[in-house]
Amino acid sequence: MSTHHAPSTTEASSSTGGKVRGKIGVRVVGRPDSLEQRIYLPEVIRGLGVTAKHFFANLFSRKYTVTVQYPEQKLRYPDRNRGLHRLMLRDDGQVRCVACMLCPTVCPAHCITIVPEETGNGNEKRPRIFEIDELRCVVCGLCVEACPCDAIRMDSGVHAPAVDYRGDAIQTKIDMLKRGTHSVATQGGVGPDWREKQPTVKQYDPPK
């Protein structure tokens, strides 16, 4: 054993100073070597006992079974699960997105394509094309974090479907709007009481 590590093998306190509460406790792992182990059979029987316990417990009560019979049986994803993207709606049913381009900027996989257009109304700007290539998407969620309008979310509760052709994996604006709901986030400095109005997240219920 190399000498400069030797001191730390004892119960010496860490050398970093400051508030040290932990000690370097070193535990040498054992190498059990017993007679019954060497004569092989007792341990084999003991091992069989462990697996047999699982077998019978599963046979009668499914105690250790963790299998989910997908797709007949589906688990609900947790609320924070990042699934397929969806585009949120304004109160009048239009897309919330204003094509600010923060999500394509922050996307590490360059999977978002947005072509903006002028609306002619007070919202000024909206996406003409909004496409996400789900094959390129690395599902990191940075686009949701970057969105300054609560327009894009990934809490749709459905994961990207399998596709036959690569082109089918591209989610268009229409696809993502179908999963969209009205956002309750206040926006645009609407009033002095914005601090009280906390945005809440509405979970999207996937179609059964």
Place this chain on the structure above:
Amino acid sequence: MSTTTQSKTGSKKLALGMPTPEEITAGGIPGISARPKLPPDLMAKLNNEELEEVEDIELPTEPMTINMGPSHPATHGTVRIILTIDGETVRDSDVQVGYLHRCFEKEAEAATYTQVFPYTDRLNYVSPLLNNVGFALAVEKLLGIVDRLPERASYIRVIVGEISRITDHLTCLGASAMEVGGFTPFLWMIKVREWLWELLEELTGARLTHSYVRIGGVAQDLPEHFIEKLRAVLEKSVEVLGECESLLVKNRIFRDRMDGVGTISAEDAIAWGWTGPCLRSTGVPYDVRKDHPYLVYDRFEFDVPVGSVGDNYDRVAVRLEEIRQSMRILDQACKQIPAGPVLLDEPRICMPPKNAVYNTIESMIGHFKLIVDGIKVPPGEVYSYTEGGNGELGFYIVSDGSGRPYRCHVRAPSFIHTQALSKLILGAGIADIIPTFGLINMIGGECDR
């Protein structure tokens, strides 16, 4: 004339053509032509009564070169080992890595610091959160905000890091057991890993590629009842771990395959630059969490498990024990974790709260600037290292003051461990290569970057 050696049991061993494993390990193997030639009257000799007590007659063979990998069903990572074998014995090997090269370091130069997190997820993809934490700490060190990190964020980082360490070790151990024929422990360990990943999914939103840590803290606070769920999972896991251990540790087949295989001395391990469980298996108690504590690791009681021989069995036992120690840390962290913010309140580093972004121009500007320009890290260079799943995971970052790293290098423990693989398998049997390789736990994503 043939060489006859006396083996331990007293029976004779006749080696006509090939070197013995001992000769290979000792080095200085004579060429095949220098070996004793097969006597011309072989059949006559074999009928000779003299040779009846000879246990083995090893026929002279030319060494054979075979490929193991790059897509070998049993190797964990995509790695190619060019083997020169004499019969079953490895005489020479050439380990070639790089099949999973994704230009991580170059990609990082083209991305803002926040955008690097999804890339780090894919380094050691069995414990992504440890990579997240390692990278975040490196940037934070360069920013000089390590001391100002919110306590709760540090605890959360410890918790998710230790969960990841457990999943990392479980994967390694389960796979190794499977490689020597024990399929049951593999399934059970993967079951436990699944419980832990479900927990992490609830916290981070993804099972594997979490992208959860941010510079200055973490992305989200713990969900409701996370601590309770974690405790329940740990309780179940200990039980499963005990069962797995009982199936492995005293199992003679497992022990025969592990004991004394792939042995390396502490000096050699240090010379090769080994760290982590692999180094500790040789008896060196070096653990970054203890020797250079970061985050809040100095507040926890835990032991550093070390081995004594440095063989494959020690690597198994050290990892098993480390899982228990990680559970100990988790237990203490769950008790100690304070309430508070999970992200630093520093508008030029951390994103402002969403509600403020929606409603005030000040936060909106900060939000835009952080995403468009990135976090402006002062010029300088930093090497920051943490205890990853496989050992010392270091990030070397050079900043030119812009929002992107000028250079980002990863000291990937897997890469350094894999260097020594050739030496470990020299003289071993072909069947020993995969368990040895598995217990070095080379993760392609990390090794090749």
Place this chain on the structure above:
Amino acid sequence: MAETPPSPMKSSIAAALRETQSPSPPPVAPPAAASAAPAGSAPSSAPPPSDIVTIKLDGRDVQAKKGANLLEVCLSNGVDVSYFCYHPGLSSPAVCRQCLVEVVGQPKLVPACFTPIADKMEVNTATPRVLGIRRQMLEFTLVNHPVDCPICDKAGECTLQKQYQDWDHVGSRSSIPKVHKPKMQDLGPHIVLDAERCILCTRCIRVCDEVAGEKQLTMAWRGDREQLTVAPGHQLDNPYSLNTVDVCPVGALTSKDFRFTMRAWELFSTSSVCPGCATGCNVEVHHAQGEIWRLVPRENLQVNKYWMCDEGRFTYKNVRHKRLTSARIGGGRGQPAQITSIDKAVAFAAERLDRLASGGGTIGLVFSAQTTNEALFALSQVAQKLSTRGATIRTYVTGTAARPERADKILRSADTNPNAAGAKLFAGTGAGDASALLSDLKAGKLKGLWMAGGDLPLTEQALFDAAPLVDGLELFICQAVHDSPLLRRAQVQLPAAAWAEVDGSFTNNKNLVQRLRKAVTPQGDARSHLELIGQIAKKANLAQSEKWQVSARQAFLQMVASVSSSLPAGADPAQSVAAGFASADWGREYLPVQLRFANSRG
């Protein structure tokens, strides 16, 4: 908050700003980052020593010219001072109060942009008091600023965003409703005004008054209802109106052309020269995804200072308009041409050219004033070789038609060709003009014609009428960027790369040789004129591996050496075109960087 010490980032920001403020590039302009000398530190004629005063700037002694603008002195010495209304090319009204600094001995803070320096002045720019006031000014500015970054074109290159992030970065303390003002106001043919975003710096008013010389903008109302408006009965329609968009520190004035097409931070910037007229304004070509999205002026005090005309900004549209994208051969005399590869077309042209030259025919070479110096130099080299082979060479200089009505004393020139001076130089003294070409064609004096650039100063109809004249030619090679009736009648039609797709240089009307840089890849099969000439010359055995055939840079170096070898020492660039080449410099090669990672503009 005023007591907060400046964070460690401050130094990097200061350094970044230093780079931003780097001054005028030399005539053949390297990228902005390449020019290193700080402004004012190296005046061409050193002022007498009595004019130099020493001031104490943040505790260190700084020397500058007496009476110099304090803000400029700060910036040129790497001291970061925030400002909105100051612009180096405009007067200083000191309305934004953002550059307030402390002058020892004066009870109140003074605006640096309005303070001439005096000897032994002691200035502090980073005391808690100054930083606090700076933060408070930003807070005032932001009180009524709309939450518009997501739909604002300026986001990413916005000075307000930059100053907030550098100096304030404190959350909102306001809880009163914002004052609303008209949005999306149409100010003129090119500009839209959003009055809410305006921070009342008056830079745009001063651009109209001082640069364009037309008083079209003004401020109306008072207090927090004060807003920018066009003067009664006017429109913002002067030929320099889009400079107001550049100087606007926020997104109040936006360009209709660029509006909502791209985000500023996504663009890549390549330094180049405007091809719109003989002035040769220095521009930055902003491009992304293989397309050009806008041109903005690049500072060059010798040529265009900080400005350019509206018409010049739209020259980028030509790059993707009516392009010839593939080579065609076999046309002429009413025959339809066949699309073919460049190599085949070049071989066809070379073979005919060789035959014509060896037969002693008269060949007309057209030097287009729309083409780079390097291509024209190459053509002149080929002309020499052709005449040694026995051909009679006539040269012509053509280009687009002059438009006297657009000339003014500011930037716009009547000559709409960017390289008329270079074309005249390389075509030689006996070169004819476009009308000489037409009369020669009519008289049947030419057997072959080789046009490097297909532009003629004719209207569409006149061109169509003149086109049949070329049918009498034995060989007509036309290298052209755009499709035209004349080109359609050429036997060899070669697609040439447009100005933004090539490396090279233009000589402007002040005889300055200015560098063009390749911003986007050529459309279709198009190649640069230089490359096409080089390949034809090679196939026709007129030149083999000459330096000018290797690369545009080699051609430039050979051209400069060749032109300046025949030059008397100390020739004045203002007097002769050739003298301009003596001081020409190719500049540094660099990869374009996305604007978000370059230093913030504004």
